[in-house]
Amino acid sequence: MGSTAFLHLAYAQRKLCFIIRQGFEHVEIGGKLNLDNIEVRNKKQVGREELSRVLLSVNRPARYTGGEYNSIVKDWDKASVKIALAFPDVYEVGMSHLGGRILYGLVNSQPDYLLERVFAPWPDMEEVMRREGWVLYSLESFRPVREFDVVGFSLQYELSFTNVLNMLELAGIPLWSGSRREGDPLVIAGGPVCFNPEPVTPFFDAFLIGDGEEVLLEFLAVLNQNRDRPRKEVLSILATIEGVYVPGLYKVSYNDDGTLRETRPLQEGIPSRVKKRVVQNLDQAYYPLNPVVPFLDIVHDRAVLEVMRGCQRACRFCQAGMTYRPVREKSFSTLANQAQAVLENTGYEEISLASLSTADYSNVERLVEALIKRHGARGIGVSLPSLRADAFSVKLASEVQKVRKTTLTFAPEAGTERLRRVINKNVSEEDLMAAVEAAFTAGWNGVKLYFMIGLPTETYEDLDGILDLLSRVRGAGRAKGVKRLNITASISNFVPKPHTPFQWEPQLKPAELEARRRYLLNKVKGLKGVHLDFHDPETSYLEGIMARGDRRLASAIYRAYRLGCKFDGWKEFFRADLWSQAFAEDNIDPDFYTARRREYTEVFPWDIIDSGVDKEYLISEHERSRLGISTPDCRYDKCVGCGVCPTLGVELDLRGEEGFAPKS
The missing domain is CATH 3.40.50.280 (Cobalamin-binding domain)
Known part of the structure; x- marks a missing residue:
């Protein structure tokens, strides 16, 4: 053998x-x-x-x-x-x-x-x-x-x-x-x-x-x-x-x-x-060609190719989009060689193209076609993470399904274009509908969509927008004659994160998030084939406390642990009552870290960490969000002045070679 x-x-x-x-x-x-x-x-x-x-x-x-x-x-x-x-x-x-x-x-x-x-x-x-x-x-x-x-x-x-x-x-x-x-x-x-x-x-x-x-x-x-x-x-x-x-x-x-x-x-x-430290050249950085192969199924059980690091889409809620700047790509030849080696050394039957925004890799179409051509005959498929809402992404997915059909996932994040401008998610409803129609035409019978609730300036009209969008997606599937239509909306709760333009924003309390969840559930009942999957408001609340917390929380964390808290990210183990007890016994008001709006002059605990992004840029982005003004991707437009490149002595590194992914 x-x-x-x-x-x-x-x-x-x-x-x-x-x-x-x-x-x-x-x-x-x-x-x-x-x-x-x-x-x-x-x-x-x-x-x-x-x-x-x-x-x-x-x-x-x-x-x-x-x-x-x-x-x-x-x-x-x-x-x-x-x-x-x-x-x-x-x-x-x-x-x-x-x-x-x-x-x-x-x-x-x-x-x-x-x-x-x-x-x-x-x-x-x-x-x-x-x-x-x-x-x-x-x-x-x-x-x-x-x-x-x-x-x-x-x-x-x-x-x-x-x-x-x-x-x-x-x-x-x-x-x-x-x-x-x-x-x-x-x-x-x-x-x-x-x-x-x-x-x-x-x-x-x-x-x-x-x-x-x-x-x-x-x-x-x-x-x-x-x-x-x-x-x-x-x-x-x-x-x-x-x-x-x-x-x-x-x-x-x-x-x-x-x-x-x-x-x-x-x-x-x-x-x-x-x-922060930054790898400038990903082609020269170490990459594991013979990773450990587990004896049991793991969450992401496949070979992984990191096609690039960083994202310049500038979504205002996204911490990773700020802290992992600037974009650094691997060359096509490096990725092709790494894929070959990892597959030979592991026996995996699927390659995942990993990054914060894989469809933005500047030669993603050529890379997908090459991987399918080289490895598809052996039954080895390629998987893509969440896609941009455009027909180009569906074209990529159609190439992928030649070996193994995967779930198509899009992330509009908000239900209305007004709110998408607030969060700088530059996806139009026309883009999304063109993408799902192309998907249904290509043979998919369902899609998954990611949304958030509790975003800054969100109203119940924006929640209605989520339902209207799901209804339109459902209608597109029925118009294409899709049988067993399955549309899933994964709805998470907005948690303001450090080093983002929304770090000054308050977070909705669990009771208000629960009210919005019930509102959506009551109104989605008439949409057959549409399923809503919600994140737990209480766990998001605790995440928000820790995300913007300071050293004074350490004693409450210790106390919660002594009360029996562990595996807090797992629904079956999370104990909101024990955390409430720990905060109360430690005289900590959790709303101090979550529910109040913060001034631009406030000194933050995380200011000790220099991510390379200027606070002045974050303030500017926060103000633009209030005006509903979008900010472009600096890969295709002029520098937006975030400060990362001069502060860290690095620069954008686009190595995809001959092709370029579309702007959006």
């Missing part, structure tokens, strides 16, 4: 989880795993038979066994710096994260460094671990997490904070950074949430701001060079690296009204603002 055929077979069979039935012997595929030497809190040796018995009693045991194909097991004793990459959510979510795949391969490609993975155990496994007295361990070597030099958390979502505390406690690491001693790991974090890390700064020693592959190796090198120094000295040295924020070296003070007065460095040589 050829190697590629073997990989396809392994990919198909891994759902069987024969890792359990075979007594763990096949883990040698990805590296040997000695299950007889798992260290626990009381130094008890856990044998293979005991671990097998326990794992068979928990849900999805392959979450905890390691040994996956392409996993990397390095010699522990030969590594000078050891880092545990911790994802504060379940395995299936964490293994779907592209950033984790990149850092896993990047660090392990260095001969002196070692990186291993750890995920939040599901509650059934946590119960077993606490009962047995086991500490949290890494999947590659089964070493206790507390034995690593660094524990690096990937913070992708504000509702993962209690999981961070739970993982630290399971690892036997002090939760508060000030309580850690010499010999304890440095606890650090990276990811989009770190653009306002203040609510959890008391739990972390340092944050890495911006593109992780640009700063992490430098961080580890400086740590290695100074490993014999006292912990406080090491942190002071690390704080001088651009992109590294050590919150313990800053003092915060507040005004009498509760707003922030300032965040001030406590010693010389520490920057007054921490500037």
Whole structure:
């Protein structure tokens, strides 16, 4: 059997989880795993038979066994710096994260460094671990997490904070950074949430701001060079690296009204603002060509190509669109070669083209056609994320469906053109209708649409606009004779985020969002084939508190954790009542962080982080939103003056070569 055929077979069979039935012997595929030497809190040796018995009693045991194909097991004793990459959510979510795949391969490609993975155990496994007295361990070597030099958390979502505390406690690491001693790991974090890390700064020693592959190796090198120094000295040295924020070296003070007065460095040589790090050339940046292949289905279970990073569409609600600027593309040749390598090394049967706005990649049509032509005959399909609402996107999707038909997803975000101008979502109703009509003509029997409610200036007329738009889409499908028409509207709640033009806006309270939800549900009843799917208002409310919070929230987060909160982003575990209790016992008014409108002169907790975007630009965009004035995409128009390129010393990098995606 050829190697590629073997990989396809392994990919198909891994759902069987024969890792359990075979007594763990096949883990040698990805590296040997000695299950007889798992260290626990009381130094008890856990044998293979005991671990097998326990794992068979928990849900999805392959979450905890390691040994996956392409996993990397390095010699522990030969590594000078050891880092545990911790994802504060379940395995299936964490293994779907592209950033984790990149850092896993990047660090392990260095001969002196070692990186291993750890995920939040599901509650059934946590119960077993606490009962047995086991500490949290890494999947590659089964070493206790507390034995690593660094524990690096990937913070992708504000509702993962209690999981961070739970993982630290399971690892036997002090939760508060000030309580850690010499010999304890440095606890650090990276990811989009770190653009306002203040609510959890008391739990972390340092944050890495911006593109992780640009700063992490430098961080580890400086740590290695100074490993014999006292912990406080090491942190002071690390704080001088651009992109590294050590919150313990800053003092915060507040005004009498509760707003922030300032965040001030406590010693010389520490920057007054921490500037994000940016990868300028994605063609030259590290990319994993042999990612780990899980033994069970994960959320995004496919090969991933990152076609570009950043987005210049300037949607005023979108934090990623601001903090990941500027747009940097990969060349067509690089993407074609990476696709070939990843497919050969994994056996996956689908390629996902990943970015914030894949249809904006300047040669996306040629890339899709080339991938289908080269790999389609083997049954390998291409998937696209949310599409622009235009006929061009449907043409792309039609090319994709030659191998495997996927769900078409469009994101108009708002129900009326007035409100779309407010949020700078430059999509007209005519664009959307042309796109869905083209989709129905091409053979799709349904589409998915993304909307938000609670946006600034939103009225009930805008909610009626959502229903009118859905009715028109439904009518277009019926006019094309579509049978079993299925139209789904996913409706999320607007949460104002830092570093965006709407960071000054109030957030609607859960009761008002619930009233709007009921309004839409009552009025959609007559539209057969149309389904509405709502996000929970209470979880959005908590997300909003954390998104714009400050250091004073840390004690409430700790209190909520002690009350039993964890997996807050999961509907079945979220406890709004416990969070309310924690805020009340800590004398915190959550509305202070969500419900009030803020002045342009207010100092924000996240001002300590320099995303490269000028606050003056954000103010200008906020004022333009009030006037309903759109802002163009600077890739196709003049510079809009956001400040990113001159501040960070970078520029737009469009490498798609011969073709260009249409403007909109």
